[in-house]
Amino acid sequence: xxxxxxxxxxxxxxxxxxxxxxxxxxxxxxxxxxxxxxxxxxxxxxxxxxxxxxxxxxxxxxxxxxxxxxxxxxxxxxxxxxxxxxxxxxxxxxxxxxxxxxxxxxxxxxxxxxxxxxxxxxxxxxxxxxxxxxxxxxxxxxxxxxxxxxxxxxxxxxxxxxxxxxxxxxxxxxxxxxxxxxxxxxxxxxxxxxxxxxxxxxxxxxxxxxxxxxxxxxxxxxxxxxxxxxxxxxxxxxxxxxxxxxxxxxxxxxxxxxxxxxxxxxxxxxxxxxxxxxxxxxxxxxxxxxxxxxxxxxxxxxxxxxxxxxxxxxxxxxxxxxxxxxxxxxxxxxxxxxxxxxxxxxxxxxxxxxxxxxxxxxxxxxxxxxxxxxxxxxxxxxxxxxxxxxxxxxxxxxxxxxxxxxxxxxxxxxxxxxxxxxxxxxxxxxxxxxxxxxxxxxxxxxxxxxxxxxxxxxxxxxxxxxxxxxxxxxxxxxxxxxxxxxxxxxxxxxxxxxx
Amino acid sequence: xxxxxxxxxxxxxxxxxxxxxxxxxxxxxxxxxxxxxxxxxxxxxxxxxxxxxxxxxxxxxxxxxxxxxxxxxxxxxxxxxxxxxxxxxxxxxxxxxxxxxxxxxxxxxxxxxxxxxxxxxxxxxxxxxxxxxxxxxxxxxxxxxxxxxxxxxxxxxxxxxxxxxxxxxxxxxxxxxxxxxxxxxxxxxxxxxxxxxxxxxxxxxxxxxxxxxxxxxxxxxxxxxxxxxxxxxxxxxxxxxxxxxxxxxxxxxxxxxxxxxxxxxxxxxxxxxxxxxxxxxxxxxxxxxxxxxxxxxxxxxxxxxxxxxxxxx
Numbered sequence: 001x002x003x004x005x006x007x008x009x010x011x012x013x014x015x016x017x018x019x020x021x022x023x024x025x026x027x028x029x030x031x032x033x034x035x036x037x038x039x040x041x042x043x044x045x046x047x048x049x050x051x052x053x054x055x056x057x058x059x060x061x062x063x064x065x066x067x068x069x070x071x072x073x074x075x076x077x078x079x080x081x082x083x084x085x086x087x088x089x090x091x092x093x094x095x096x097x098x099x100x101x102x103x104x105x106x107x108x109x110x111x112x113x114x115x116x117x118x119x120x121x122x123x124x125x126x127x128x129x130x131x132x133x134x135x136x137x138x139x140x141x142x143x144x145x146x147x148x149x150x151x152x153x154x155x156x157x158x159x160x161x162x163x164x165x166x167x168x169x170x171x172x173x174x175x176x177x178x179x180x181x182x183x184x185x186x187x188x189x190x191x192x193x194x195x196x197x198x199x200x201x202x203x204x205x206x207x208x209x210x211x212x213x214x215x216x217x218x219x220x221x222x223x224x225x226x227x228x229x230x231x232x233x234x235x236x237x238x239x240x241x242x243x244x245x246x247x248x249x250x251x252x253x254x255x256x257x258x259x260x261x262x263x264x265x266x267x268x269x270x271x272x273x274x275x276x277x278x279x280x281x282x283x284x285x286x287x288x289x290x291x292x293x294x295x296x297x298x299x300x301x302x303x304x305x306x307x308x309x310x311x312x313x314x315x316x317x318x319x320x321x322x323x324x325x326x327x328x329x330x331x332x333x334x335x336x337x338x339x340x341x342x343x344x345x346x347x348x349x350x351x352x353x354x355x356x357x358x359x360x361x362x363x364x365x366x367x368x369x370x371x372x373x374x375x376x377x378x379x380x381x382x383x384x385x386x387x388x389x390x391x392x393x394x395x396x397x398x399x400x401x402x403x404x405x406x407x408x409x410x411x412x413x414x415x416x417x418x419x420x421x422x423x424x425x426x427x428x429x430x431x432x433x434x435x436x437x438x439x440x441x442x443x444x445x446x447x448x449x450x451x452x453x454x455x456x457x458x459x460x461x462x463x464x465x466x467x468x469x470x471x472x473x474x475x476x477x478x479x480x481x482x483x484x485x486x487x488x489x490x491x492x493x494x495x496x497x498x499x
Numbered sequence: 500x501x502x503x504x505x506x507x508x509x510x511x512x513x514x515x516x517x518x519x520x521x522x523x524x525x526x527x528x529x530x531x532x533x534x535x536x537x538x539x540x541x542x543x544x545x546x547x548x549x550x551x552x553x554x555x556x557x558x559x560x561x562x563x564x565x566x567x568x569x570x571x572x573x574x575x576x577x578x579x580x581x582x583x584x585x586x587x588x589x590x591x592x593x594x595x596x597x598x599x600x601x602x603x604x605x606x607x608x609x610x611x612x613x614x615x616x617x618x619x620x621x622x623x624x625x626x627x628x629x630x631x632x633x634x635x636x637x638x639x640x641x642x643x644x645x646x647x648x649x650x651x652x653x654x655x656x657x658x659x660x661x662x663x664x665x666x667x668x669x670x671x672x673x674x675x676x677x678x679x680x681x682x683x684x685x686x687x688x689x690x691x692x693x694x695x696x697x698x699x700x701x702x703x704x705x706x707x708x709x710x711x712x713x714x715x716x717x718x719x720x721x722x723x724x725x726x727x728x729x730x731x732x733x734x735x736x737x738x739x740x741x742x743x744x745x746x747x748x749x750x751x752x753x754x755x756x757x758x759x760x761x762x763x764x765x766x767x768x769x770x771x772x773x774x775x776x777x778x779x780x781x782x783x784x785x786x787x788x789x790x791x792x793x794x795x796x797x798x799x800x801x802x803x804x805x806x807x808x809x810x811x812x
């Protein structure tokens with residue numbers, strides 16, 4: 001065989017490979033049900049980003065940008081949002097996307113049994129079809145987070161025809177309008193999507209297929225990337241970052257998450273709160289916070305791959321309350337506070353997860369707090385059990401992370417609102433509720449920043465949650481892959497990705 | 500024989516009944532609440548209430564057991580709430596994968612374990628014996644996940660010979676399938692080979708000292724026939740039991756190995772289901788694998804008849 005022939009053969013093979021190109025993504029977990037109304041996990045949202053378009057999206061700077069809706073307008077009383085829809089969009093079954101489809105979807109989100117979107121869309125009282133391509137969402141009260149809610153699963157549109165045809169297990173074969181359509185799912189093994197030929201933004205789609213493979217172990221996920229079985233992996237272990245940087249053929253991208261890692265303290269969830277000094281006395285909680293060095297925690301527990309923080313949003317966020325800066329570690333002051341509180345050596349149990357990251361975090365906290373006189377007992381608890389104990393108030397302090405939402409309301413309301421489902425601290429204050437509701441009713445961001453500043457100062461007095469840091473989303477990928485967009489929600493946007 | 504068989508078969512039904520009771524009660528004893536974990540991040544009270552009702556969590560345990568067993572008797576193992584797929588479908592999806600992995604692992608274990616045991620017994624206290632013992636000890640004491648990760652680093656990342664993880668159906672790509680399965684099968688087979696080797700060795704040592712073996716040798720039979728035909732056949736009985744039990748264990752899923760190599764078998768299915776409190780999946784899979792285990796046990800007992808003529812009497 002002469003050399004020219006071999007080269008020609010090689011080129012032909014390369015050409016055919018590029019013609020049917022697959023993007024292989026390694027996930028950290030197996031997603032739950034692929035129905036936008038029922039879905040409940042972060043990892044599922046990564047798959048949805050390729051499968052189901054939303055009314056609007058968020059960009060790198062958390063601005064709301066058009067997706068299936070091209071423009072929108074609030075009414076004068078802020079109680080109605082009118083959206084113009086993108087013309088020429090079809091669902092994967094060929095059905096037309098229009099105002100009636102939006103109405104159907106919002107109503108489905110609100111009414112389907114077991115919907116996880118019902119709560120998110122609670123303020124939406126009705127949906128009007130203004131004309132074929134215009135829809136109006138009527139609210140019972142002004143609700144400023146609505147657009148960011150519509151930039152997530154509540155804004156995802158499924159084909160009404162397909163959903164009606166399959167009312168009980170639509171999630172096993174979802175039909176949406178995103179860049180890729182569903183082909184098959186083998187649980188715990190692979191989700192395969194294939195390019196949707198009539199996608200409205202098809203010029204920006206450069207792959208024919210996307211596969212999502214759950215590879216739970218981060219070392220193995222990385223090994224798959226290194227050996228070429230995967231092109232892209234999400235949630236790289238911070239401890240692997242140094243090795244990836246050395247590897248010439250791998251790229252690394254990172255962005256600070258919207259969520260946070262923190263310690264929730266039982267200050268009123270159950271009578272356990274009054275039985276231990278940490279839950280009983282805000283001075284002890286302040287001392288606990290002062291005993292911690294957040295930068296040190298980030299270094300040890302996260303290999304530096306996180307941004308220290310003390311609020312529900314990271315210091316870089318537009319809604320961060322600058323009047324409540326991150327306190328510096330001050331062991332002397334912490335000891336003083338404990339003395340004033342009459343408990344120089346308070347003891348409490350810190351419930352944490354069973355992963356090595358969670359253990360490391362708890363151990364660093366334990367060691368730091370010890371310097372101020374705290375005796376922290378670590379209780380490693382499997383997640384489902386810990387959630388149940390937290391719900392019943394059977395804990396003193398709980399290491400709990402939140403994946404975060406684009407609007408600060410999503411990180412705040414359910415955690416600090418009285419009797420809200422994620423308010424594990426049990427702290428219930430009328431003035432906090434008033435501020436939370438006011439921030440929801442106010443559309444002007446400048447006004448909202450002021451409200452959050454007041455709220456941050458109020459919450460700091462009680463410290464039901466001690467926020468520690470905001471993790472980096474870490475992605476590693478084959479260096480040939482270009483067009484990556486790092487959006488703080490941690491989702492992988494396939495539009496523009498090219499190999 | 501027929502009487503023995505009938506007795507054994509009759510014992511199976513109550514055994515399986517007890518298994519269902521145990522699976523169900525143990526599951527209920529798990530701390531944590533299925534509805535809470537299933538509700539996901541938002542912890543929407545309406546969703547929790549809906550799941551409670553759907554899972555019959557508000558009803559007493561015997562009633563819930565009744566719902567489940569009624570379904571099972573009608574061939575309905577329920578549905579995974581987490582991913583909206585029927586449990587039976589999931590089992591049938593994972594079964595070929597687990598079967599293949601178990602069969603390959605068992606084959607590797609038999610090919611290595613039994614010959615090593617025979618050599619080690621016939622050449623007792625020789626270099627071969629010590630070598631085999633060292634290897635067996637290593638096989639028994641190496642954690643699967645560790646060996647798995649080392650193999651991935653060597654064969655996939657360094658040498659690039661084998662895929663690091665994942666599964667390909669043999670009907671799609673037989674070569675790809677074998678490439679994906681060989682490492683996990685070796686990791687699993689390795690530990691069982693060590694066990695089989697130790698048992699073969701001790702069983703053989705016992706038999707080789709028996710009177711009838713001395714008689715066989717005295718008859719002038721060559722050593723090969725004495726070892727393989729006379730001694731091994733008798734020594735095999737306990738090894739068959741052990742092999743069947745190990746195979747049964749393999750069928751119930753190799754949790755860590757499947758996790759490391761991302762093999763979508765029973766092990767991964769059940770671990771995910773336990774952590775997510777996906778009750779129907781846990782119950783369905785455990786019931787299935789324990790039934791298989793019980794049946795394998797029976798088959799092992801029947802296999803005694805084939806290798807041991809005295810039992811046929």
